[in-house]
Each structure stands twice: as structure tokens, then as C-alpha cells.
Amino acid sequence: MTSVHPTSILSKECEIGEGVVIGPWCVLAGRIRIGDGVRLIGNVYLQGPLTIGARTVIYPFCAIGFPPQHVRFKNGDPTAGVILGEDxxxxxxxxxxAATGEQRATTVGNRNLLMVNSHLGHDARTGNDVVLVNNSALGGHAEVSDAATLGGGALVHQFTRVGRMAFVGGGTRAVADVPPFTSAVERSRLAGINLIGLRRAGVARHDITSVREAFRKSFREPMTRPEMVETLTRLGTRCAMVAEMATFVSxxxxxxxxxxxxxGEHEIGAVV
Structure with missing residues (x-):
């Protein structure tokens, strides 16, 4: 049975599924679609256009779907809003x-865990099974792929991508793309592969060995981006995960x- 606390305010445009619980002092404005089993604990502020997937839980003082922090966006401009996945x-x-345009919403995938005070800027996207630890933030248009983790206070520069199953350490400033299966620290420096994450995910030992070899022969060697792609593509004929790294870099x-x-740190911006 759906339950709405009497102190909460809902717009007439809200569509609410079965078994939804909306706690006290929530404000839902605009066109909002809420899936079955969603829980808004209380003091949650939502602005449409917004879609919330089934069984998602939103804790107090979250603010979802409000206008982007963009100098050219004016209140009332059309937007695709926000999509939150399931679970x-x-x-x-x-x-x-919210997104800056109507073509693509700011998107959070399924089974994400966004910890206290984490932030997704306009047009950012996360895949499935992503973890953002306290105070981590994605700039506008940043993308984080499936099963990646951002440590506490990690910052991802606008338009930067974080690959699948990558780990961005606490306090890291990711100003350059972080390849899949790697671990980034400090100012976009790759410390190695995300060995702990790969093992926890049950990745086969021979695949981990292949990823480690590919990392050593590409990201640690002085070469241009086309040379990195060529090296990873050659090594990727034996391992699909390495082939994925080649595609990401390309x-x-x-x-x-x-x-x-x-x-050298100066090479981060020089790899073209």
C-alpha cells in the first residue's frame, strides 16, 4: 500500500507506483514518475522531469532534479531532467x-550507492553497480561506467570518463580519462590495476594477468595514444578485457x- 505523509507536498503531475512510502516534509514538484516500492525517508526535495526506478531509497535532505549550475541555462529552459535507476x-x-538539454537526462544507473554529500552535475551519467563515497563529485557530462568506485572526496572533471570496474582513490582529481580495470590516485596518475576490485568480482586469474601485462606495456611506457591503442588491440586478441581497454582509449x-x-605528470595532457 502506498503511504504519503500528510506534511508532504506533491504536484498533480506525480505518478506514484505501488507500495511507495513518502515520509514527512517531502516536496515533489513537476512531472515525476515514481516506481513501485520507492521510499523517500523524509525532507526530500524532487523537481521534475524526474523518473525514479523501483525500490530506490532516498534519504533526508537530498535534492534531485534542480536546474544545472550552468551560466547559459535559465530557469524554465527545457530539460530532460534526471533518471534514477532501480534498487x-x-x-x-x-x-x-538536471540536464542542460532535452536530448539526454542526467542518469544514475541501477544498484548504485551514492553516499553522503556526493554530487552528479548536469548531464553526468553513472552505469550500474557504481559506488560514490562521501563527498565525491562528477562534473558536467562526466561518465562513470559499471561497477566503478569513487573514493571519498574524489573529483571527476567535466567530460571525463571512468572506465568499467575502475577505482578512483579518495581525494583523487580525475582530470583525464581513467581506463577500465585501473586504479587512479592523486592527479590522474595510474597506480596500477584495480586488483582488489577484480578479485572481488571473481575475474579469472588469467584475465587479471592479461590486464596487468597490458597495463605495464601501454600506460607505463612512453607512447602516444594511437600507439597505446595499437598495443592494447594486439594484446586484446587474447583477452576480451584488454580489448575493452583498447576500445576505451580509442x-x-x-x-x-x-x-x-x-x-612525467606533464605527459597526462600530452597523450593524444
Missing amino acids: TTLREHVTVH QCANRPISVGYER
Whole structure:
């Protein structure tokens, strides 16, 4: 049975599924669609256009769907808004801003955990099974792929991508794309592969060995991006995960690619 606390305010445009619980002092404005089993604990502020997937839980003082922090966006401009996936948890003070246009919503995938005070800027996207630890933030148009983790206070520059099953350490400033299965620290420096994450995910030992070899022969060696793609593509004939790394690097369009400690920091912006 759906339950709405009498102190909450809902617009007439809200569509609410079965078994939804809306706690005290929530404000839902605009066109909002809420899936079955969603829980708004209390003091939650939602602005449409917004879609919330089934069984998602939103904790107090979250603000979802409000206008983007963009100098050219004016209140009332059309927006695709925000899409929150299923089985996702947003802890206290999470903010997710609406998209700057009508073509693509700011999107949070399924089974995400967005911890206290984490932030998604306008047009940002996360895949499935992503974890954002306290105070981490994605700039506008940033993308985080499936099963990646951002440590506490990690910052992802606008338009930067974080690959699948990558780990961005606490306090890291990701100003360059972070390849899949790697671990980034400090200012987009690759410390190695995300060995702990790969093992926890049950990745086969021979695949981990292949990813480690690919990392050593590409991201630690002085080479241009086309040379990195060529190396990873050659090694990827034996391992699909390495082939995925090659595809990721080949698609770097808006930001440079992160590199290993063995290369000077000035090379981060020089890998083109």
C-alpha cells in the first residue's frame, strides 16, 4: 500500500507506483514518475522531469532534479531532467542536477550507492553497480561506467570518463580519462590495476594477468595514444578485457588519458 505523509507536498503531475512510502516534509514538484516500492525517508526535495526506478531509497535532505549550475541555462529552459535507476540508494545530502538539454537526462544507473554529500552535475551519467563515497563529485557530462568506485572526496572533471570496474582513490582529481580495470590516485596518475576490485568480482586469474601485462606495456611506457591503442588491440586478441581497454582509449575525445607513475605528470595532457 502506498503511504504519503500528510506534511508532504506533491504536484498533480506525480505518478506514484505501488507500495511507495513518502515520509514527512517531502516536496515533489513537476512531472515525476515514481516506481513501485520507492521510499523517500523524509525532507526530500524532487523537481521534475524526474523518473525514479523501483525500490530506490532516498534519504533526508537530498535534492534531485534542480536546474544545472550552468551560466547559459535559465530557469524554465527545457530539460530532460534526471533518471534514477532501480534498487539505488541515495544517502543524506546527495545532489543530482538536471540536464542542460532535452536530448539526454542526467542518469544514475541501477544498484548504485551514492553516499553522503556526493554530487552528479548536469548531464553526468553513472552505469550500474557504481559506488560514490562521501563527498565525491562528477562534473558536467562526466561518465562513470559499471561497477566503478569513487573514493571519498574524489573529483571527476567535466567530460571525463571512468572506465568499467575502475577505482578512483579518495581525494583523487580525475582530470583525464581513467581506463577500465585501473586504479587512479592523486592527479590522474595510474597506480596500477584495480586488483582488489577484480578479485572481488571473481575475474579469472588469467584475465587479471592479461590486464596487468597490458597495463605495464601501454600506460607505463612512453607512447602516444594511437600507439597505446595499437598495443592494447594486439594484446586484446587474447583477452576480451584488454580489448575493452583498447576500445576505451580509442574513444578518448574530450579529455586526455591517465598514465602511470613512470611517466612525467606533464605527459597526462600530452597523450593524444
